[in-house]
Amino acid sequence: MHIAGIGTGYVGLVVGACLADIGNQVICVDKAEEKIKALKKNKIPIYEPELDELIIRNRKEGRLSFTTNLKEAVVKSKLIYLAVGTPPKKDGSLDLSDVYHVAEDIGDAIRDDYKIIINKSTVPVGTARRVGEIIRKRTNAPFDVISNPEFLKEGNAVEDFMKPDRIIIGTDNPEVGKIMKDLYAPFVRTGNPIIVMSIESAEMTKYASNAILAAKISFMNEISNLSEKVGADIEEVRRGMGYDPRIGASFIFPGVGYGGSCFPKDVKAIANMGREHNVKMLISEAVELVNETQKRIIYEKMKTHFGSLKNKKIAIWGLAFKPRTDDMREAPSIVTINCLLKEGVKVRVYDPEAMDNARKIFGNKIEYGRTSYECLENADALTLLTEWNEFRKPDFEKISRLLKNKVIFDGRNIYNIERLRKLGFTYYGIGRG
Numbered sequence: 001m002h003i004a005g006i007g008t009g010y011v012g013l014v015v016g017a018c019l020a021d022i023g024n025q026v027i028c029v030d031k032a033e034e035k036i037k038a039l040k041k042n043k044i045p046i047y048e049p050e051l052d053e054l055i056i057r058n059r060k061e062g063r064l065s066f067t068t069n070l071k072e073a074v075v076k077s078k079l080i081y082l083a084v085g086t087p088p089k090k091d092g093s094l095d096l097s098d099v100y101h102v103a104e105d106i107g108d109a110i111r112d113d114y115k116i117i118i119n120k121s122t123v124p125v126g127t128a129r130r131v132g133e134i135i136r137k138r139t140n141a142p143f144d145v146i147s148n149p150e151f152l153k154e155g156n157a158v159e160d161f162m163k164p165d166r167i168i169i170g171t172d173n174p175e176v177g178k179i180m181k182d183l184y185a186p187f188v189r190t191g192n193p194i195i196v197m198s199i200e201s202a203e204m205t206k207y208a209s210n211a212i213l214a215a216k217i218s219f220m221n222e223i224s225n226l227s228e229k230v231g232a233d234i235e236e237v238r239r240g241m242g243y244d245p246r247i248g249a250s251f252i253f254p255g256v257g258y259g260g261s262c263f264p265k266d267v268k269a270i271a272n273m274g275r276e277h278n279v280k281m282l283i284s285e286a287v288e289l290v291n292e293t294q295k296r297i298i299y300e301k302m303k304t305h306f307g308s309l310k311n312k313k314i315a316i317w318g319l320a321f322k323p324r325t326d327d328m329r330e331a332p333s334i335v336t337i338n339c340l341l342k343e344g345v346k347v348r349v350y351d352p353e354a355m356d357n358a359r360k361i362f363g364n365k366i367e368y369g370r371t372s373y374e375c376l377e378n379a380d381a382l383t384l385l386t387e388w389n390e391f392r393k394p395d396f397e398k399i400s401r402l403l404k405n406k407v408i409f410d411g412r413n414i415y416n417i418e419r420l421r422k423l424g425f426t427y428y429g430i431g432r433g
């Protein structure tokens, strides 16, 4: 199958590379010339496990190529994926201008052949139909626009795309449903479902899925704050809850709040959709509010511990919004660092993959450790914000020699309280009364 993918970000690159890997002919398009230039030299602009190897191999075997020429890619392809960004505006609604620009460009490019335009960007209900209207105004050629929301997780994106829990296809054309099922058949050989539904239901399924996952996190964060006050330990509570299959063990880990390009944006967007349609979205509003408060939790704990933070030196391990990605969009680390900078704290950071992105955000306002341990020298405390594997079993003897004060703020509850207390550390976790 000849496929064009518009947008080569965290989603577009993975989708393009994986579809090429099963034998399709894929052209990935981006308007960012630097990105395409780099990709043509096998330089992958993001960190995502396994992705570089997949791109390099499929380029070499002639199934995957990169271009800035959208028209040419569209003309050559039957399937056209949209995976452009849909960033949030200040009021919680989305900036859909990239989606609509691409729709115009596709409308101008397609002439006679039938095309299927597949929307993978996360968009409010009604957007795929609007994309169809835009294209229809610019061409008489036959086409369908469908919704095919993406559920991959950054940090595990290739594996998630190759082995999806389920695939959602939103279309009102049964023939398109068949084509898409055929395209995705190699990914669901263990029998996971490809569910065909209406376009509107598919668009809503994506938002509802992200909103309920975000709700689980915010709920647990709220319970963790209460646990701390009443003398319960949220880690014991979490284990006590997770064995109930109705609750499940995943997404109930307390922490410093969710970040990334999806949950914050999607929860705000579903609440905004409610406002537009006069439906109260009280849970979604609360989920977001709890999360914003939670992102300040480590800063609040530091204030309580130190009193004045002025001229304190704080070392931070972990900047990405979660492990195994370099993505810092809406990361709790940004909120924590900004709060500390306002108080006159000297911040020194280390992250295995997100240092370049941190430099783009903070420039020379903070210091950057060359290694995790160098970051600790003479600091008043170590703060853990992202639970990368390399932070899980550190050398605490070394940490205690390097820190000025033996204080640890563990924003992900990965350390053993008893052990640290025995080693003479003052330990603060989340919800560990």
Ligand SMILES: NC(=O)c1ccc[n+]([C@@H]2O[C@H](COP(=O)([O-])OP(=O)(O)OC[C@H]3O[C@@H](n4cnc5c(N)ncnc54)[C@H](O)[C@@H]3O)[C@@H](O)[C@H]2O)c1
Pocket (backbone or CB within 6 Å): 006, 007, 008, 009, 010, 011, 012, 029, 030, 031, 032, 035, 070, 083, 084, 085, 086, 098, 101, 102, 120, 121, 122, 123, 150, 151, 152, 153, 154, 261, 262
């Ligand atoms: N990141 C995730 O984990 C994830 C998961 C599921 C769904 N999504 C959704 O997928 C969409 C894309 O997310 P992302 O994280 O990959 O975004 P991203 O910002 O990483 O990438 C978007 C890309 O689109 C390109 N682009 C924008 N306008 C263009 C145009 N007119 N022509 C060609 N290229 C254009 C940009 O240059 C950029 O490279 C969003 O709607 C997001 O909500 C993201």
